[in-house]
């Protein structure tokens with residue numbers, strides 16, 4: 597199933613610095629540092645490739661950058677300007693596929709699975725995307741093409757700037773492709789884990805692939821060991837999650853103190869579902885998918901998704917899905933944040949062609965769903981008038 601996905605990661609090259617060099621031709625070809633001036637405490641946000649040759653990089657103190665390259669030109673960041681360029685970029689990407697997930701101001705995942713059958717078509721499409729970015733924005737991007745997000749992101753980084761790297765698609769070739777890369781390139785291997793692995797001679801992803809599973813578990817704990825093993829083999833099932841306005845609804849809650857108390861967590865999940873459900877009904881929409889998010893104390897994050905065969909808008913259905921997904925997640929460490937979201941919304945949106953699909957899933961004359969709907973609407977009204985705490989749900993009902 598995984599082999600059928602075509603995921604593209606687009607990453608702009610030295611984004612802030614490239615915009616400054618585009619707008620001010622006198623800066624082109626020079627070491628440009630966007631960030632705090634060197635006479636103050638502060639860091640480098642981004643620097644041009646000419647500055648990178650001196651060893652300057654993002655998050656480095658500006659003073660250090662100045663020491664490495666006194667002739668560098670320090671430019672204060674113009675964040676509003678960069679985010680306007682980012683909006684144009686995301687809009688441009690959205691013309692190639694509606695499945696765009698912005699990851700940061702200058703990065704996005706695209707799911708091209710439905711658009712191109714053969715790899716050759718994908719490469720041609722990605723070349724067109726890069727060409728349009730250059731033509732419309734005057735900037736260069738690097739791209740990675742792969743069967744999943746993990747590999748696509750690794751690939752876009754391999755040939756910067758202005759690169760295009762397609763990774764292999766079958767598991768054995770993916771394994772060989774990953775083996776020579778540093779283990780620190782893996783998403784989820786931060787400095788602490790990287791140092792820990794290095795002490796045991798694990799420097800490359802290949803070392804991680806070959807590591808004895810029992811040894812890895814003792815070193816990292818069961819959860820992280822299994823997670824890293826999956827990544828080392830290039831396995832990653834995370835979907836591309838679009839964030840169009842009103843195309844998805846979500847809410848999340850961060851706990852004042854991390855907790856492992858399942859009852860407290862379930863209570864929180866119920867609150868989130870009820871909030872999101874009410875917004876859904878206020879918009880007169882229905883949802884086809886539900887997603888939950890669990891972020892643990894170490895910031896590792898799990899998402900799980902459920903799809904309904906027909907659109908739903910009742911709290912009962914959403915709670916059933918959310919709690920079933922949640923109950924299946926092992927709590928090996930305290931939880932920091934919970935989230936709940938709905939996707940693939942149907943309903944009265946003139947622009948959404950999916951509204952038509954409602955006819956394909958006619959509401960069954962099910963007395964239970966009619967009763968649920970009446971109950972949800974009544975509860976929504978009470979809550980609007982008296983606040984959310986007015987009614988508590990009896991989970992056994």
Ligand SMILES: [Mg+2]
Pocket residue numbers: 607608609610611702703
């Ligand atoms: Mg970038």
